[in-house]
Amino acid sequence: MEFEVWYLLVIPLFFGLGWVAARIDIRHVIEESRAVPRSYFKGLNYLLSEQPDKAIEAFLEVARMDPDTLELHFALGALFRRRGELDRAIRIHQNVADRADLSQEHRLKALYELGEDFLKAGLLDRAEAVFRKLETGTHARESLRNILEIQVLTKDWREAIVTAARLEKLGCPAQNADTAHYYCELALAAMLKGDEQAARADLDNALRENKRSARAWILLGDLEAKAGADDAAIAAWRQLEEVNPAYLPIVAERLTQAMLRNDRQAAAIELLMDYLQRRPSPDLLHYLFQTVAQARGWDAARQLAADELKRHPSLRALDDYLQASNAVRQADGSVEDRVAQDLVHRQVSRGDYFQCGGCGFKARQYFWQCPACARWESIAPERQELD
Numbered sequence: 001m002e003f004e005v006w007y008l009l010v011i012p013l014f015f016g017l018g019w020v021a022a023r024i025d026i027r028h029v030i031e032e033s034r035a036v037p038r039s040y041f042k043g044l045n046y047l048l049s050e051q052p053d054k055a056i057e058a059f060l061e062v063a064r065m066d067p068d069t070l071e072l073h074f075a076l077g078a079l080f081r082r083r084g085e086l087d088r089a090i091r092i093h094q095n096v097a098d099r100a101d102l103s104q105e106h107r108l109k110a111l112y113e114l115g116e117d118f119l120k121a122g123l124l125d126r127a128e129a130v131f132r133k134l135e136t137g138t139h140a141r142e143s144l145r146n147i148l149e150i151q152v153l154t155k156d157w158r159e160a161i162v163t164a165a166r167l168e169k170l171g172c173p174a175q176n177a178d179t180a181h182y183y184c185e186l187a188l189a190a191m192l193k194g195d196e197q198a199a200r201a202d203l204d205n206a207l208r209e210n211k212r213s214a215r216a217w218i219l220l221g222d223l224e225a226k227a228g229a230d231d232a233a234i235a236a237w238r239q240l241e242e243v244n245p246a247y248l249p250i251v252a253e254r255l256t257q258a259m260l261r262n263d264r265q266a267a268a269i270e271l272l273m274d275y276l277q278r279r280p281s282p283d284l285l286h287y288l289f290q291t292v293a294q295a296r297g298w299d300a301a302r303q304l305a306a307d308e309l310k311r312h313p314s315l316r317a318l319d320d321y322l323q324a325s326n327a328v329r330q331a332d333g334s335v336e337d338r339v340a341q342d343l344v345h346r347q348v349s350r351g352d353y354f355q356c357g358g359c360g361f362k363a364r365q366y367f368w369q370c371p372a373c374a375r376w377e378s379i380a381p382e383r384q385e386l387d
């Protein structure tokens with residue numbers, strides 16, 4: 001290929017084109033930046049220099065001057081809600097929702113955000129009213145979930161059952177376990193009122209929702225025991241052996257009492273022994289220990305605690321053992337032994353609590369729903385030992 005003079009023109013031409021393209025880009029950027037309000041840059045500056053309060057004020061000014069900046073409105077609303085400035089979040093979302101020129105999609109989003117603000121502010125009636133407007137359409141699932149949360153908070157169990165069923169129809173994960181708890185709550189209320197028939201119907205529904213509901217079987221046992229049908233009560237409580245043995249420590253005391261009422265001491269001891277063989281449990285051991293001490297004396301109780309100490313050492317088993325030892329020795333026991341027993345007992349009492357596996361909440365009594373994080377059955381049905 002021969003060199004021709006016009007080739008020399010190609011390189012300057014490319015440079016020229018590049019220069020023109022750059023000029024066009026720069027002019028475009030300058031035009032755009034002129035269109036952005038100065039407050040926006042001020043806000044950015046404050047953000048970069050870690051002055052979030054001033055940044056928010058600057059962005060608010062942008063939002064006031066230019067109502068079209070919808071995303072900025074939503075971002076500010078969400079930020080205020082996160083910071084706990086709920087009155088400001090509500091104002092922003094209310095303003096957006098009230099605008100006449102809004103698309104349907106943005107209006108629904110603004111309404112949903114407003115509902116979340118009300119919910120966080122504890123204005124449950126207003127939150128529910130907003131979510132009710134959204135229970136069909138694009139925000140249906142989240143809205144129904146929030147409605148359910150409100151109904152559980154206000155203990156409106158009948159309505160909660162309806163909402164849970166609607167959520168399932170929308171393709172949300174199965175709600176049966178929670179629904180069984182709503183029925184159990186209704187049964188409990190009916191039992192307190194002395195309405196045995198209503199309680200029985202609610203428990204039937206609870207078991208239809210969740211055949212393995214430990215709570216429903218326990219309540220059914222309580223209902224039978226209250227009606228004087230100890231055999232039926234014992235049979236209901238013993239269902240836990242199959243459906244959920246982890247809850248046996250919760251019923252151990254009632255089960256033992258019902259058997260003792262019917263002169264079945266030996267059978268009660270045998271049953272608790274069997275449970276303890278299957279799974280170690282300081283709570284079960286304690287009830288068994290008390291029953292053995294009552295029925296067969298302190299020597300037998302001490303032997304039981306000693307055996308269990310060897311198999312599954314625990315502070316509670318040691319407490320039982322020392323109590324039995326001192327009772328056997330009576331006046332012959334040394335002062336040191338009594339002090340040791342007292343110290344161990346105090347330590348056990350201090351750590352005698354149920355704990356939520358979700359949030360760590362601790363309580364002396366057992367709760368089916370954690371009072372702190374509102375989860376069902378997140379509290380282990382066995383008392384914990386002090387760490």
Ligand SMILES: [Zn+2]
Nearest residue numbers: 356359370373
């Ligand atoms: Zn919790």
